[in-house]
Amino acid sequence: MTVARIWRERGRRYRLEAARCKGCGKVFFPGRLVCDKCGSREFEEIRLSDKGKILTYTVIRVPPPAHTYETPYAVAIVELEGGGRITAMVADCDPEKLEIGQNVRVVFRKISQDGEKGIKFYGYKVVPA
Amino acid sequence: MNDRWGELWEKSLRDLYVEAALRAIDDAGVDHIDSMYVACMSSGLFTGQEHVSSLLADYLGVAPIPAVRVESACASGGNALRLGWLEVASGASDLVLVGGVEKMTDVDGSQATLALAAASDFEWEAFNGVTFPGLYAMMARRHMHEFGTTPEQLAAASVKNHHNGTMNPVAQFQMEITVETVLNSVLVADPLHILDCSPVTDGAAAVILCPADQAKKFNSQPVKIAASAVATDAMALHSRESLVTIGSAKAAAEKAYKQAGVGPGEIDLAEVHDCFTISEICLVEDLGFTEKGKGGEFTESGATALDGRIPVNTSGGLKSKGHPVGATGVAQAIEVYKQLRGEAGKRQVKGAKRGLCHNMGGSGGTSAVHILEVM
Numbered sequence: 001m002t003v004a005r006i007w008r009e010r011g012r013r014y015r016l017e018a019a020r021c022k023g024c025g026k027v028f029f030p031g032r033l034v035c036d037k038c039g040s041r042e043f044e045e046i047r048l049s050d051k052g053k054i055l056t057y058t059v060i061r062v063p064p065p066a067h068t069y070e071t072p073y074a075v076a077i078v079e080l081e082g083g084g085r086i087t088a089m090v091a092d093c094d095p096e097k098l099e100i101g102q103n104v105r106v107v108f109r110k111i112s113q114d115g116e117k118g119i120k121f122y123g124y125k126v127v128p129a
Numbered sequence: 130m131n132d133r134w135g136e137l138w139e140k141s142l143r144d145l146y147v148e149a150a151l152r153a154i155d156d157a158g159v160d161h162i163d164s165m166y167v168a169c170m171s172s173g174l175f176t177g178q179e180h181v182s183s184l185l186a187d188y189l190g191v192a193p194i195p196a197v198r199v200e201s202a203c204a205s206g207g208n209a210l211r212l213g214w215l216e217v218a219s220g221a222s223d224l225v226l227v228g229g230v231e232k233m234t235d236v237d238g239s240q241a242t243l244a245l246a247a248a249s250d251f252e253w254e255a256f257n258g259v260t261f262p263g264l265y266a267m268m269a270r271r272h273m274h275e276f277g278t279t280p281e282q283l284a285a286a287s288v289k290n291h292h293n294g295t296m297n298p299v300a301q302f303q304m305e306i307t308v309e310t311v312l313n314s315v316l317v318a319d320p321l322h323i324l325d326c327s328p329v330t331d332g333a334a335a336v337i338l339c340p341a342d343q344a345k346k347f348n349s350q351p352v353k354i355a356a357s358a359v360a361t362d363a364m365a366l367h368s369r370e371s372l373v374t375i376g377s378a379k380a381a382a383e384k385a386y387k388q389a390g391v392g393p394g395e396i397d398l399a400e401v402h403d404c405f406t407i408s409e410i411c412l413v414e415d416l417g418f419t420e421k422g423k424g425g426e427f428t429e430s431g432a433t434a435l436d437g438r439i440p441v442n443t444s445g446g447l448k449s450k451g452h453p454v455g456a457t458g459v460a461q462a463i464e465v466y467k468q469l470r471g472e473a474g475k476r477q478v479k480g481a482k483r484g485l486c487h488n489m490g491g492s493g494g495t496s497a498v499h500i501l502e503v504m
Contacts, residue, residue, distance in 0.1 A: 009252065029253075030252075030253065036363075055271065055367075055372065056267040056268070056270045056271040056274070056372055057267060057270060058263050058266035058267050058270060058318045058319050058320075058321075059316070059318065059319040060258060060259070060260055060263050060318050061315070061316050061317055061318060061319075062238070062242060062260065062262065062317045062318070063239070063242070063258070063260065064239065064242045064246055064255070064258075064260060065239045065240065065243055066258075067258050068239065073258060075257065075258055075259045075263055075267070076267075077267055077366065077367045077372065085367040085368065086253075086257075086367060087253065087254050087257050087259055087365065087366070087367045088257050089257055089258045095319075100270070100271070100274050111256065111257065111258070112256075112258075121256070123256070123257065124257075125257075
């Protein structure tokens with residue numbers, strides 16, 4: 001991957017920058033140019049909360065190449081306080097002990113890297129709160 | 130279709146496709162085709178080859194007819210079928226070949242996992258480590274949480290489909306399994322075991338479409354496409370209104386039932402997209418065969434078995450027949466075609482007059498629903 005591909009998402013991956021529709025209030029992460037609910041093209045820039053709850057989760061035991069060395073690992077869909085949902089790895093946890101409804105906190109972490117000598121990719125994960 | 134689906138190391142993508150396409154042409158008894166749609170999800174990531182529409186028209190010996198590749202992940206076949214149907218309905222062409230193909234075993238398992246993860250929202254799902262089975266696993270976990278669905282009920286779909294597959298000579302896995310085998314098989318993404326997941330498969334399938342008023346010229350017992358509908362939904366699972374409802378399936382089915390002028394109670398059999406056991410559980414609900422939340426119980430009760438109220442995946446489904454992603458939607462139509470002609474052998478549903486096919490892409494971002502009827 002090129003640096004540009006990672007760099008252009010820096011606000012979203014590093015700071016959870018999102019958008020709230022001025023027409024209907026729906027929160028989008030990542031932001032969009034048009035709201036799928038009301039059709040408005042006017043958005044307010046917001047940042048998602050770093051606190052949320054697990055809506056559902058799984059433990060990945062057959063990984064893609066980028067995550068071979070950390071398997072098994074947990075991934076969850078998290079609903080953040082004040083709106084917005086993310087899919088993120090759950091770090092610093094015992095994957096067997098996670099639960100739906102559990103409180104988590106968003107943290108800045110290394111996600112993967114582009115092969116052995118490629119650039120490192122950073123972004124968000126969640127940890128038990 | 131090919132003689133048998135599976136890990137076909139001696140056959141290339143073009144071999145698989147041309148074999149299935151020639152079989153369709155011979156079976157229909159047509160001396161030419163006017164146009165071709167090729168469903169293929171990811172020849173690029175699986176084999177490094179793109180532009181397969183031209184390649185396959187060339188190797189099938191039908192160039193210079195127009196040919197186009199259709200890609201909507203695992204729903205490519207269903208989407209191609211709809212486009213072929215529209216082309217015939219428009220009057221632009223009389224004989225259209227709709228084929229699907231995927232050559233998946235030219236890469237190792239880890240690369241195949243990556244290629245399939247491309248059917249999710251790559252930047253906001255796959256980038257964060259979730260695999261394709263992982264997305265369905267999260268749907269399963271939530272379904273269990275909301276409705277009390279059990280791992281045994283999920284496994285029942287796999288056991289039933291394997292049973293049906295023992296009677297299908299094309300199926301990749303022609304063996305019986307038990308609920309215990311499923312639950313004791315290795316976990317891929319909790320709570321899904323490997324026997325909850327459809328396999329990596331090489332294979333192709335093809336059909337010929339023509340205007341209904343010409344069909345009897347070629348075939349004494351043709352089958353009619355009574356409805357053809359496609360619907361989309363939010364790409365990322367986390368953006369869906371519900372994590373346990375496949376909105377695209379509901380929307381496409383609603384359109385298809387309306388087109389055919391029937392309801393779910395008038396369907397004699399269905400091929401549904403059981404890429405994972407949880408998807409069959411959700412689909413029997415979202416296609417209207419049972420109430421929301423009852424899919425597990427419904428499946429465990431035998432209602433979807435060959436002799437049940439609504440036989441589902443008589444072919445063995447994606448689980449047992451195999452899932453060469455681009456070919457699946459076309460192969461589903463072939464199974465229903467055989468059933469409606471009374472040619473399904475030991476897995477024949479007696480007196481079947483109307484069947485439904487549901488083909489899905491990604492974690493539900495696309496659904497194609499077709500209803501086929503005897504003419």
